[in-house]
Amino acid sequence: MEARKIVSKVVGVAQSGIGVLAIIFGYILYYNLFHIQGMLNVSAQNVPLYILLLFIFGLLSVISGFFLIYE
Amino acid sequence: MDKSGLRRELGLLHATMFGIGGAISAGVFVMLGHATSLAGAAIIIVLPLCGIINLFTMCSYAELGAAIPSAGGEYTFAKVAYGGLVAFLTGWFEWISNAFFAALSSVGFAYIVSYIVPAINVPLTAIIMIIIFTVINVRGVKEAGTVETMMMVVLLIILAMYFLVGWLYGPGTGTLQLSAPRGFLGVAEATAYIFVVYLGAEAIAVTQAEIKNPSKTIPRAIILSAIALIVVYTLIAYVTVRAVSPEILGREVSPLTYVAGQMMGPLGTILITIAGMIAALSSLNTSIVAQSRVAYALSRDGYFPTAFSKIHRRFGVPHVAVILSSLFTIALAATGVIQFVGYATDFGFIVGFTLVNLSLMKLRQKKPNLKRPFKVPLYPFTPIAGIVTSLALLLFIDMKVLALGVELTILALLAYYIAIVGHHRVRVAFGGMSLGIGAFTALVAYLIGVGFIPLATALPQPLATILFYGLIFVSVISFLAGVLNMTGKGQR
Numbered sequence: 001m002e003a004r005k006i007v008s009k010v011v012g013v014a015q016s017g018i019g020v021l022a023i024i025f026g027y028i029l030y031y032n033l034f035h036i037q038g039m040l041n042v043s044a045q046n047v048p049l050y051i052l053l054l055f056i057f058g059l060l061s062v063i064s065g066f067f068l069i070y071e
Numbered sequence: 072m073d074k075s076g077l078r079r080e081l082g083l084l085h086a087t088m089f090g091i092g093g094a095i096s097a098g099v100f101v102m103l104g105h106a107t108s109l110a111g112a113a114i115i116i117v118l119p120l121c122g123i124i125n126l127f128t129m130c131s132y133a134e135l136g137a138a139i140p141s142a143g144g145e146y147t148f149a150k151v152a153y154g155g156l157v158a159f160l161t162g163w164f165e166w167i168s169n170a171f172f173a174a175l176s177s178v179g180f181a182y183i184v185s186y187i188v189p190a191i192n193v194p195l196t197a198i199i200m201i202i203i204f205t206v207i208n209v210r211g212v213k214e215a216g217t218v219e220t221m222m223m224v225v226l227l228i229i230l231a232m233y234f235l236v237g238w239l240y241g242p243g244t245g246t247l248q249l250s251a252p253r254g255f256l257g258v259a260e261a262t263a264y265i266f267v268v269y270l271g272a273e274a275i276a277v278t279q280a281e282i283k284n285p286s287k288t289i290p291r292a293i294i295l296s297a298i299a300l301i302v303v304y305t306l307i308a309y310v311t312v313r314a315v316s317p318e319i320l321g322r323e324v325s326p327l328t329y330v331a332g333q334m335m336g337p338l339g340t341i342l343i344t345i346a347g348m349i350a351a352l353s354s355l356n357t358s359i360v361a362q363s364r365v366a367y368a369l370s371r372d373g374y375f376p377t378a379f380s381k382i383h384r385r386f387g388v389p390h391v392a393v394i395l396s397s398l399f400t401i402a403l404a405a406t407g408v409i410q411f412v413g414y415a416t417d418f419g420f421i422v423g424f425t426l427v428n429l430s431l432m433k434l435r436q437k438k439p440n441l442k443r444p445f446k447v448p449l450y451p452f453t454p455i456a457g458i459v460t461s462l463a464l465l466l467f468i469d470m471k472v473l474a475l476g477v478e479l480t481i482l483a484l485l486a487y488y489i490a491i492v493g494h495h496r497v498r499v500a501f502g503g504m505s506l507g508i509g510a511f512t513a514l515v516a517y518l519i520g521v522g523f524i525p526l527a528t529a530l531p532q533p534l535a536t537i538l539f540y541g542l543i544f545v546s547v548i549s550f551l552a553g554v555l556n557m558t559g560k561g562q563r
Contacts, residue, residue, distance in 0.1 A: 008555050015505070015552045018545055027405060041529050057508065064501040064552050071559055 005071065012068025019061030026054035077142055077280045078212065078387035083288050083295075085216035086275050088223040089360070090296025091303075092353035093271035095226065096176055099304065100327045100347045102265055103311060108321025110261035113251040117261045118308045122301030124262075125269040127457035128424045129297040130447040131431040133290035136276045137444040138434075140285035143368025144277035144361070145423050145430075150372065152430035152437065156487060159374055161426045163483040165277070166365040168419020170396060172271065173358035174403035177201050180351035183344060197404040200355060205397040208359050211386045212281045215360055222353045229346040230303060233331055233339070237310030241334045252317075263464050268304065270420040271354060272296050273427075277361040290445035362400070363392040374490045418476040424461040428454040495560075502556030509549030516542040 028036055030051055036042075042050060081089070107114045135148040143150075146162030174197070181196035208215045251258050275282075275292050282288050311320065311330050323329040328347070331339030367389035370379030383390040431454050434441065447453045489497050518524045519539050526535045 004555075007551075008559070011548060011551045011555060014548045018548060030406075039534075060501065060504050060508065061549075061552075064505045064556060067498045067501055067556055068552060068559075071555075 008068040008071045012065040012071075014065070016062050016065030016069065019058040019063075019065060022054045022058035022061065026051045026058065029054070077382065077389070079281055079283045079285070080211070080213040080387075081216050081278060081282045081288075083292055085213075085220055086278070086282050086288055086292035087295045087299070088220040089216065089278060089357055090272040090275045090292055091227075091299055092219050092223045093274035093357035093361070094269055094296070094300050094354075095223075095303070095350045096172075096179065096268070096271065096354035098179070099268045099307075100343065100350065101325050102268060103308065104320045104323045104326035106261045106265040107308075107312065107317040107326070109253060109257045109264060111250050111252045111257070111317045112312050113258055114261060114265075114308050114312060114317070115305065117258060117265060118304045119301050121262055121266045121269055122297065122304065124266065124456075124460040125272070125300070126294075126297050127453050127460065128428055129272065129293050131428050131454050131457055132273050132276045133293040133445050134443055134447045135427065135431055135434070136279050136289035136293065137286045138441055140279045140282070140289060141368070142277070142280035142364045142371075144273065144279065144365065145427050146365055146368050148276075148430040148434075149426055152433040157426070158372075159369075159487045159490070160480070160483055161423060161430075162365055162369045162374065163486065164419040164422045164426075164479070166362055166369065166396075167479060168423065169274075169277075169358045169362035169365065170400050171403060171419065173201065173355050173362060173397075173400040176351045176354035176358060177400070177404050180348055180355065183347045183351065187344065194405050198401050200352065201359075201397055201401050201404060204352070204356050204359050205393060207356070208363065208393045208397075209383070209386065209388060209390045212278065212360065212388055215356060219353055219356050222349050222356070226346055226349045226353065227303070229342050229349075230307060233327070233334075233343065233346075234306045234310050236334050236339075237314055237330070241310055241314040241330075263466075266464055267420075269297075269300055271357060272300060273420075273423070274357045274361045277364045280364070286444035359393065359397060359400070362396045363389055366392040366396050374487070418479065421461050421464055422476070425458055428457040428461070498556050498559065502553045502559075504553075505549045505556060506553030509546050509553055512542050512546040512549060516546060 028034070029040075029042065029047060037044065037047065103114070106117065110117045132144075136144075139147055139151055141147045143162065145165050146158060149161035150158035152158075177197035177200045178193065180200055181191070181193040184196055185191050185193055204215075207218055253260075272293070275289065275296065279285055279289050282292070307327070311326060314330050314334060315326075320326045320330075325343075325347075328340055328343045331343040333339075335342070366375055366379045369375040370377060370392065379392040379395065380389060381391045382388065431447065432451060435450065515524070516539060519526050519535075519542070526538065529535075530538065
């Protein structure tokens, strides 16, 4: 059971981290920091869709990760 | 100390200042222009009229606050009156509208600063102010109350100077004849438009578990702040319309700054700009206090995670609720989208007003013997007038607000379902979603690997390689998280 707890915590932290990074990446894309839209060939028209997807993915990952961390 | 662990440290002065500071936001400094273009010089009548409409509902807050002085304000009233979904919806709208109002105030402050220092980053400035006021709020409610009182004293002094200079020495080029160029409809539209400047005073009710001698102080603070707002707004409108004609005011982005500049020169412009900044910060402070106490109350009753109801041993405040709610506000402020945030704030507060009046009427029937240190005068006329006027405001409100309101209600119903359905089932659901994300990212990685998605032609090779391995990593973690969540033991 201890091993499972450790695995859960590690996976939870990793998944939450991925979620937070996805949300931060969404902000970077929205404000076009480091000219990221040009670098990734993302047209300004499609940015809202990408942000929506990144935020949904980010939030799901953070919540799922928290369930594992606080198991 | 309250039995909840919150400390009763706010006196009449602090509580009243929370009420006035919660309502006087940067909005009044810009909204007066458009309202005057709708109502003409009759704006002098519109503002006290809005104040009287506000007073109807404030009387309900005063009665309920004195009778049920527990943390949570409207949510607690609705819980005692109705319980269940109605209480949750009230708390939800109260929490979310205060979070949006805090974001709106911080972004509003940053915009005012950007007029003086155009080089500043608006979202970053807003975030820094939220962090500063979060730290003040974590230190204790008395500290937050003292900061609020200091800001309000300075603000009221500046507004008193504006009034006195305008009254004694201001130009009399404007008309004082109470004309309404667009007739009754224009006056009604102006009433619906400018009413929002009175919203926020109910913050007193949210902090009622931290107010000394609540049965006397709460009704006094609520009624005092509601009357003070009527006086302040009416006097400001009087000297403003007297100094400059409604046509000119309607064209100005910041009419008060313009009129102050006309009356006092550059000093007036600077003073009103400072007043705008203070007003925005006082609203931010009040909103942080309010949203954290609502989150605390929702957590206390099992709707929010238990961490929100933890009380700091030394400072006696729900510090986790303050910090987590502020993080949510920071995320909103980081978007810098002030219009969207403003819409959400208005809808939440107006729904809250309606539900408080309904709660009062329900409790008068359900608990007639409840000890009520203050009673609403002219019952049932007063709460009915409060309900009718609140709903009437919704008729004049922008359609975008109503659309957003429907979306927020759906989100609330979803949150309520998650809260009552049980921890374990929610966890299994999130496990399923993680498995789905894992399968999807694995598919995308596979399609990139076999060359079906030509990533290497769209991106530089190193970036394409990093993205490919990144997707495999996300896929593995999501799969593992899915399996662990679905097989884990939960609190059933």
